[in-house]
Structure formats: C-alpha cells, structure tokens
Amino acid sequence: MRATRNAPCWCGSGRKLKRCHLDPAALRRPPIELGKVTPLRDVPSHIVRPHYVEGGTVWPPPTPQILAGAALDRMRHASRVAAEVLATTVAAAAPGVSTDDLDALAHDTYVRLGAYPSTLGYHGYPKSICTSVNEVLCHGIPDRRELRDGDIVNIDVTAFVDGMHGDTSATVGVGTIGAETAALVDTTREATLAGIAALRAGEPIQLAARAITAVADTKGYGVVSEYGGHGIGEVFHADPHVHHTITSRDRAVAEPGLCITVEPMLRSGAARFTTAEDGWTEILDDGMPTAQFEHTVVVTDDGAEILTLLVDGSSAVAGPSPTTNG
Ligand SMILES: [Zn+2]
Numbered sequence: 001m002r003a004t005r006n007a008p009c010w011c012g013s014g015r016k017l018k019r020c021h022l023d024p025a026a027l028r029r030p031p032i033e034l035g036k037v038t039p040l041r042d043v044p045s046h047i048v049r050p051h052y053v054e055g056g057t058v059w060p061p062p063t064p065q066i067l068a069g070a071a072l073d074r075m076r077h078a079s080r081v082a083a084e085v086l087a088t089t090v091a092a093a094a095p096g097v098s099t100d101d102l103d104a105l106a107h108d109t110y111v112r113l114g115a116y117p118s119t120l121g122y123h124g125y126p127k128s129i130c131t132s133v134n135e136v137l138c139h140g141i142p143d144r145r146e147l148r149d150g151d152i153v154n155i156d157v158t159a160f161v162d163g164m165h166g167d168t169s170a171t172v173g174v175g176t177i178g179a180e181t182a183a184l185v186d187t188t189r190e191a192t193l194a195g196i197a198a199l200r201a202g203e204p205i206q207l208a209a210r211a212i213t214a215v216a217d218t219k220g221y222g223v224v225s226e227y228g229g230h231g232i233g234e235v236f237h238a239d240p241h242v243h244h245t246i247t248s249r250d251r252a253v254a255e256p257g258l259c260i261t262v263e264p265m266l267r268s269g270a271a272r273f274t275t276a277e278d279g280w281t282e283i284l285d286d287g288m289p290t291a292q293f294e295h296t297v298v299v300t301d302d303g304a305e306i307l308t309l310l311v312d313g314s315s316a317v318a319g320p321s322p323t324t325n326g
Helices: 051-055 069-090 099-112 179-197 206-219
Strands: 129-133 136-138 152-161 164-173 229-231 238-242 259-262 265-267 273-275 282-284 290-292 295-300 303-306
Touching (some): 069 099, 069 152, 069 164, 069 295, 099 129, 099 152, 136 152, 136 265, 136 290, 152 179, 152 290, 164 179, 164 290, 179 206, 179 259, 179 265, 179 290, 179 295, 179 303, 238 259
Antiparallel strands (some): 129 136, 129 152, 136 282, 164 295, 229 238, 229 259, 259 295, 265 290, 273 282, 295 303
C-alpha cells in the first residue's frame, strides 16, 4: 500500500512524511527556466543514419523486437555504446556546466564510437540526448541554462549503431543535493532494477509494473502512468508498450529474446504536467522533482539480462550514488 502523506516518515524521524522526506520546502527548486537552444550538430557522413532522419517518417512499423544470434550481438553492441555515452556524459554533470555542454560531449562520444544519436531528427527533435532537470518529467531539450548546485538531471541516451538502437538513462545529482532529493533518486534506481528483476519469459510484463509500484509505494512516491518503456531493436520505439503502473488492460506476455526498455519515472508531488512551448519538455505543474532511470534489457528463460552495461558490467544507472548534505 502506498504510504500516505500524513503517515509517519519511513526514515524513522517521527515526523509525518509530508513534513519529512516529502516536504515540498526541502524538495522544490526554483522553477525551471528554459534556455537558448544551440544550432543542430553535424554527424559525419560515414555514420549510418536511421531511416527516419532522412525519410522524415518513422518506419518500419513498431512490431515487437525478438532478437537472437547475430542480431542480438548487434543489439548488445548498440546497448554498450549507449551505456558508454551515458557514463561519459553523467560524469561531466556539475554546477556551471550547461545541458548543451553535456549534449556536445555526448554527441562527440556517439560519433567517436561510430553511432548516430537516435533522438537527433526523431520527429524533429533537435538534440543528441534529453536532459530533464528537477521538475522536468522527460524530453528536456539541452540548452544554455547552466546546472546549479542542488539540481538533479536525467540524461537520456539512445545510440543507433550496427542497425540497432540501445537506450539508457540515469538521474544524477549536481554538486550537493539534499537528503530528500537523494532519496527520490535512489528509490527510482531501486524501482527500475526491481522492475527488470521481475521479468520472466512466459510471464506477464505487468510483473515489472507491480515490482516498480511496490518500491515507490513504500516511500510515498507516485509512478508516472502516462509514459512507459517500449520494445527496441531495429526500431527505436517498438511494441509492446511497457507499463510501469498496474493496469488490467495490459495482457502482454514476455518471451525469450524480447528486447524492451524499463524506465519508470517517480515523482515526489502530484501527477499533473504540461508540455512547454517547445513541444517536447514535459514539466510537472507543482514544481516537485521527479527522477528516472532506464535500461534496455533482453528477456531470457529465467529473467531479463541488462544490455546497457559497460564492458566491465557496470553502468551509470547503478551508481555512484549522489552526494547529499543530510
Ligand atoms: Zn523522513
């Protein structure tokens, strides 16, 4: 059951949740201001583009991506490249660095690794990563706004290489973040990994939603229902839609070789959000922060294997934990 705002905080402080780890005064940051977006970055001509970049339309159709053998090997490579771009970019997030600086670094890293940034030109999206700061739910466009001490930022990377897309994201603290904000970030990471661990071939994909919701509920966080994970492989956004909240409408069953993303967003405040004038940036109306993590995984007979890992098996999703002042 979801901890209510009037319940005693899970941390044992003796204060109500709404006056402790869900205290708006501790969590809320100055309202996000969108900055100037810089011109499009070039991708060298030797790097293969996804069809939608030049054709303008997104194809092939979003059928489930069931991969094995050489196709799965290509998927592993694309996913590893995405993990590498993410780790490099996450490491550069610091006070005074703009999200456009992060985009430039990510862009150069994709290109160095022979990959095309899947988001660049996808339905007209203008940048190579998404950077969603504080109360920005998702799809924040990198701009000249500098990150400030105490912000959190989700960096979402998708690499297209060897004909496959690999997709991963992590939320990191900028400089020193508050203990309340760190708890949101850490719980979101935990929920993401719990969702992945719940997947099994032959079982409903809803098991992931149940596991994610259970983790969020213990701390009183909401799980965003409007966005979910997706099938991925030769297609950036394929079937099935991976719900992160429990819905009786979802009867999808996992099968061996199915490649999907698991990418829950947890929020510390209310659910309502509004799309900014840029047509992409989704901003929570109450200004309360939100966090997200994402891995690309392949379903196996006895679970799900995370593909968006570095060569040594680590990733920016798993850590390091953000620094805190509490
Ligand atoms: Zn507390």
